[in-house]
Amino acid sequence: MTVFRPDEWVLLTTQKGKSWLVRIENAPYSSHLGTVNMMDAVGKEEGEFLETNKGVKLFLLRLTMEDYIFKMKRQTQIIYPKDLGAIIIYGDLQPGLTILESGVGSGSLCLALLRAVGERGRVVSVEKREEFALLAADNIKRFYGYSPPNHDLVVADIQHVCLKVAADRVVIDLPEPWGAINKVTPFLKMGGLLVSLSPNVGQVQLTHRELKTNGYIHIQTFELLKRDWMIDALRARPVDRMVAHTGFLTVAKKVNRATAMLAAF
Ligand SMILES: C[S@@+](CC[C@H](N)C(=O)[O-])C[C@H]1O[C@@H](n2cnc3c(N)ncnc32)[C@H](O)[C@@H]1O
Incomplete structure (x- = not known):
């Protein structure tokens, strides 16, 4: 399993399946569910998560073709x-x-x-x-x-x-x-x-x-x-x-x- 690296695109996904396509770079990413620091994704494996400042878990997934x-x-x-x-x-x-x-x-x-x-x-x-x-x-x-x-x-x-x-x-x-x-x-x-x-x-x-x-x-x-x-x-x-x-x-x-x-x- 390869870990996420800087500049890679990642699908931030909620438990219910709502998702955002975000680049891993030195910048925060904000949505109505709160903010995450994208560089925290570096070194994590697909299926792990980032937690927003509102306590919501966003899973880190790689894109399928679909x-x-x-x-x-x-x-x-x-x-x-x-x-x-x-x-x-x-x-x-x-x-x-x-x-x-x-x-x-x-x-x-x-x-x-x-x-x-x-x-x-x-x-x-x-x-x-x-x-x-x-x-x-x-x-x-x-x-x-x-x-x-x-x-x-x-x-x-x-x-x-x-x-x-x-x-x-x-x-x-x-x-x-x-x-x-x-x-x-x-x-x-x-x-x-x-x-x-x-x-x-x-x-x-x-x-x-x-x-x-x-x-x-x-x-x-x-x-x-x-x-x-x-x-x-x-x-x-x-x-x-x-x-x-x-x-x-x-x-x-x-x-x-x-x-x-x-x-x-
Ligand atoms: C419905 S789109 C194709 C969508 C594509 N299969 C996809 O999945 O993204 C139809 C395309 O055919 C192109 N086209 C129409 N007539 C053409 C022709 N005579 N020669 C080449 N391309 C043509 C159009 O410019 C358009 O980009």
């Missing part, structure tokens, strides 16, 4: 952790693979792709808007503590980009995914999987049409609902509110185009 995604700066819609988990399994993402991603937005998906492919893999991200590319690069650097050398971030329109990549997987989160399918397909290896996330079902219908004419089979679309529950001595029931809809996931396998056309009949 924590970070909800705390990081976001200027676009992001892919939520529940959908990221599904993309990893249904997209069969593995260490060592090369993934082509577009667009990168705030970088939520990209964080998960980089972890899934590991140091032996590669992620090539194509983002049209420079300000989002910079934001994503910053979010990724803050999470990993460095800019992963196996990440190529290209500022370009996916519909016109020139790339030298033979991808094992393509993962797209674009407002017009159907317009990108015939552009990304040449970059995807035969037998590779394409995953697309779209919030509207109209987008999904157009995406299916393009997938079928571009040599994809086994096209499946689904959505995932995550309903949290409150559990204590008096209650065991779903919470009142939930994020009811994030997006539809579509997964498809690239095969020989002529074979795919035959399979359609």
Whole structure:
């Protein structure tokens, strides 16, 4: 177990789960629960606590990827952790693979792709808007503590980009995914999987049409609902509110185009 060091980011967390992301530096941190001296965290292990001047214990935790995604700066819609988990399994993402991603937005998906492919893999991200590319690069650097050398971030329109990549997987989160399918397909290896996330079902219908004419089979679309529950001595029931809809996931396998056309009949 590594102890906390100066300049590290730490999640100060109450017993009930309220949390603040704070840097360990020579400065006090104050909230309505009182004040702590952040340098007192140095040398402590994850799971130990600091006590505020009001006597409240704040646990010292390291960030999980889920924590970070909800705390990081976001200027676009992001892919939520529940959908990221599904993309990893249904997209069969593995260490060592090369993934082509577009667009990168705030970088939520990209964080998960980089972890899934590991140091032996590669992620090539194509983002049209420079300000989002910079934001994503910053979010990724803050999470990993460095800019992963196996990440190529290209500022370009996916519909016109020139790339030298033979991808094992393509993962797209674009407002017009159907317009990108015939552009990304040449970059995807035969037998590779394409995953697309779209919030509207109209987008999904157009995406299916393009997938079928571009040599994809086994096209499946689904959505995932995550309903949290409150559990204590008096209650065991779903919470009142939930994020009811994030997006539809579509997964498809690239095969020989002529074979795919035959399979359609
Ligand atoms: C919903 S956001 C992606 C969010 C991202 N998946 C995440 O988890 O943070 C969609 C992104 O696609 C980008 N985009 C839209 N059209 C594009 C295109 N033709 N080529 C490249 N990027 C594009 C937008 O600028 C935006 O950043």
